[in-house]
Amino acid sequence: MERSSFASRSVQFAFLAIVAGAWYLATETGSVSRLFLPPPREVYAALTRLVQTNSFWAAVLVTLTTIAKAYAIALVTGVLAGYLVTRSKLAVRVIEPVVSGLFTIPITLFFPMFILFFGIGTGSKVAYGATYAFFPIALNTIAAFANMEERYLRAARSMGGNSWQIFRYVLMPGALPVLITGMRIGFFICFASVLGGETISSVAGVGRNIALMAELMEPARMYSWILFVIVTSVSLNMIVYNIENRIRDR
Amino acid sequence: MTETAISIRNVTQRFGDANQANAVLALDDVSLDIKKGEFVCLLGPSGCGKSTLLNIVGGLFKPTQGTCTVDGRLVDGEPHPDKIAFVFQESTLFPWYTVIENFHIALKFQGIAKSEWDDRAMAALRAVGMASFARHYPEQLSVGMRQRVNMARGICVGTDILLMDEPFAALDEQTRMVLGEDLSQLLAATGKTIVFVTHSLAEAVFLSDRIAVMTARPGKIKTIIDVNEPHPRSPDFMLEPRFSELRNECYALLRDEIRATVAAQRDPQPAGA
Numbered sequence: 001m002e003r004s005s006f007a008s009r010s011v012q013f014a015f016l017a018i019v020a021g022a023w024y025l026a027t028e029t030g031s032v033s034r035l036f037l038p039p040p041r042e043v044y045a046a047l048t049r050l051v052q053t054n055s056f057w058a059a060v061l062v063t064l065t066t067i068a069k070a071y072a073i074a075l076v077t078g079v080l081a082g083y084l085v086t087r088s089k090l091a092v093r094v095i096e097p098v099v100s101g102l103f104t105i106p107i108t109l110f111f112p113m114f115i116l117f118f119g120i121g122t123g124s125k126v127a128y129g130a131t132y133a134f135f136p137i138a139l140n141t142i143a144a145f146a147n148m149e150e151r152y153l154r155a156a157r158s159m160g161g162n163s164w165q166i167f168r169y170v171l172m173p174g175a176l177p178v179l180i181t182g183m184r185i186g187f188f189i190c191f192a193s194v195l196g197g198e199t200i201s202s203v204a205g206v207g208r209n210i211a212l213m214a215e216l217m218e219p220a221r222m223y224s225w226i227l228f229v230i231v232t233s234v235s236l237n238m239i240v241y242n243i244e245n246r247i248r249d250r
Numbered sequence: 251m252t253e254t255a256i257s258i259r260n261v262t263q264r265f266g267d268a269n270q271a272n273a274v275l276a277l278d279d280v281s282l283d284i285k286k287g288e289f290v291c292l293l294g295p296s297g298c299g300k301s302t303l304l305n306i307v308g309g310l311f312k313p314t315q316g317t318c319t320v321d322g323r324l325v326d327g328e329p330h331p332d333k334i335a336f337v338f339q340e341s342t343l344f345p346w347y348t349v350i351e352n353f354h355i356a357l358k359f360q361g362i363a364k365s366e367w368d369d370r371a372m373a374a375l376r377a378v379g380m381a382s383f384a385r386h387y388p389e390q391l392s393v394g395m396r397q398r399v400n401m402a403r404g405i406c407v408g409t410d411i412l413l414m415d416e417p418f419a420a421l422d423e424q425t426r427m428v429l430g431e432d433l434s435q436l437l438a439a440t441g442k443t444i445v446f447v448t449h450s451l452a453e454a455v456f457l458s459d460r461i462a463v464m465t466a467r468p469g470k471i472k473t474i475i476d477v478n479e480p481h482p483r484s485p486d487f488m489l490e491p492r493f494s495e496l497r498n499e500c501y502a503l504l505r506d507e508i509r510a511t512v513a514a515q516r517d518p519q520p521a522g523a
Contacts, residue, residue: 155342158308159407160331161359169355173346 038220047224060228063194063205066122070129071190078134078186079179082141092146099142103135108196115201122205125197133190140182144175180244187240191233255411255443256284256307261316263302276302277313278468286410289437289444289481291458293451293500295511299469300447301415307445308334308413320411331360337404337414340397340421343388349375349399350384353406360407374406375399377436394425401433405440412437414446418453430456431485438481451504455496456488463503466510473503 020040026032027039034042050056085091085099111128118124148171156170198207206225213222261280266273276299284290292300306313307320312327319325320333335356343352353371362370375381378398388396397417404412418426430453437444448454454461461475477496479487487493513519 151338151342152344154310155336155338155344156355156359158310158329158331158334158336158338158413159356159359160329160361161355165359169358170344174344176346 042220043223046220050224059206059209066125067194070126073130074133074137074186078137079141082138085142086145096142100139107132120203125194128197129190129194132193133186137182137186140178144178148174177248184240253286254283255286257319258282259317261313264314275468278470286443287441289459291446291454291461293454293461294464295466295508297467298464300464304413304415304447308336333409334411335404335407335409337401337417340400343400345388348385348387353403356403356407370406374402378402411443416447435482451497451500466507
C-alpha cells in the first residue's frame with residue numbers, strides 16, 4: 001500500500017516536472033512567442049508582484065463569495081429537489097430523465113440571458129453557477145436515495161424504526177457516498193462556471209482580471225492569474241477528496 | 251393447554267384492484283394458530299404467498315381481509331417490535347455499519363435503553379460464536395458468518411416471537427445445515443415462538459414442530475404435518491428413517507403445487523401432453 005502510493009505520487013510529480021520542463025524549454029529557446037506563453041520566471045515574477053496588491057485579494061474575495069453563494073443555492077435546492085423526487089417511484093421515473101436531459105444542454109448558451117436578468121454584477125454569476133451546479137447535485141441525490149435497497153427499509157421498519165429514525169440511520173448513511181460525489185462534482189462545476197462567467201462578462205473577480213489581462217496583451221500577468229486559479233482548484237480538490245474519504249470511512 | 255402466541259384468522263391478501271386484470275390473489279382465506287414456543291414452518295412453492303403471510307403477521311402490511319393477533323393484540327399493518335423480530339436474508343445487515351453498530355440500530359429502533367446495547371449485543375454475538383467480529387463490517391465476513399450475525403441481531407432484541415423469511419436461502423447447502431443445527435440449539439435454549447418461511451423440504455422437517463404445507467397461488471394451507479421430535483435436534487435426526495418419511499410426505503404434498511406453479515409460468519401445453 002505504502003509503496004504503491006509512493007510510486008503513484010512519483011508518477012504524478014514526474015508529470016508535473018515534465019510539463020514545467022516543457023514550458024521552460026519551449027519559452028527559453030524562443031520556439032514559442034512570448035506573447036502566447038511567457039517563460040516561467042516572468043510568470044512567477046508577475047505572480048509575486050500580484051499577490052502583494054490589494055486589488056488581487058479584492059478580486060479573489062469577489063470570486064470566492066460568488067462561488068460560495070452559488071454553491072450554497074445549488075446545494076440546498078439540488079439536494080431538496082432531488083430528495084423530494086425520490087419520495088415517489090413515479091416521480092423518479094418521470095422526472096429523472098428530464099433532469100438528466102436538461103443537464104446535457106450547454107447552459108453557457110443562456111449566459112447572455114443571465115446577464116440580461118441579473119445584470120453584469122455578481123448576481124448573474126451566482127445564478128449561472130447555481131444553475132449549472134444544481135443538475136449534478138440533484139441527479140446524484142436522486143440516484144442516492146432512489147437506489148436504496150427495499151430490503152434495508154423493510155428490515156428497519158420491522159425493527160420498529162419510525163420515519164425519522166429510518167431516514168437518519170438507514171436512508172442517510174446508505175445514500176451518503178453517492179450524495180457526496182454529487183456535491184463534489186457540483187462544487188467544481190460551480191467553481192468553473194463562476195470563473196467562466198466572470199471571464200465572459202463581468203466587472204470584478206478573478207475571471208474578469210484574466211480576460212482583462214488578455215485584452216491588455218499582458219500574458220505574464222494573465223498567466224499568473226491562471227496559475228493562481230490552477231493552484232487553488234488543485235488544492236481544493238485535494239481537500240474535498242480528503243473530506244469525502246473521511247466521511248466514507250466512518 | 252398451551253397458550254396461543256399467534257392467531258391468523260381468515261386472512262386474504264390481494265395485490266392490485268379486484269376487478270383489474272393484473273390483480274393477484276396471494277392468500278385466500280388462511281387461518282392458523284401457533285402456540286407459544288412452537289416452531290412452525292411455512293413450506294410452499296415459490297410465489298405461494300408464504301412471505302406475504304409472514305409480513306402480515308409481522309405487521310409490515312395490512313391484509314385485504316381477515317385479522318392476525320399476537321398475544322391477543324391485533325396486528326393491524328403496524329410492526330410490534332416489542333413482541334416480534336424479523337430475520338431476513340443475511341443481505342439485510344446494513345453494510346455501512348459494523349456488526350455491533352447493526353445491533354445498536356436494531357436495539358435503538360426497538361426503544362431499548364442505550365446502557366443495555368453493548369451487553370445485549372455481545373451476549374447475542376457470543377451465542378452464535380461471533381463476538382470477536384463485533385468491529386468488522388458485514389462485507390468483511392463470509393456469507394455464513396453474516397447470517398450468523400443476522401440471526402443474532404434478530405435474537406438480541408429479546409422478543410418472544412421470531413419471524414424468519416428464508417434466512418438461509420443464499421447459503422450453500424453445507425453452511426445451511428450447520429446453521430440449521432445452531433438455530434435448533436439456540437432456540438431450544440430461549441423457548442421463542444418461531445415462524446420460518448422456506449422452500450427447502452429438509453430444512454422444514456429438521457427445524458419444525460409443525461409444517462404448514464401451502465398450495466400454489468392463491469396460497470392456502472393444504473395440510474399441517476406434525477414432526478414429533480424434541481429440540482434441540484442433532485444431525486443424527488436427519489439419518490433416521492422417520493426424517494426421510496416426513497420429507498417424502500412433504501414432497502408428495504408439494505409436487506402437484508410445484509407443477510401448478512411451473513405450469514402457470516410457461517406456455518400453455520396441448521391437452522394430453
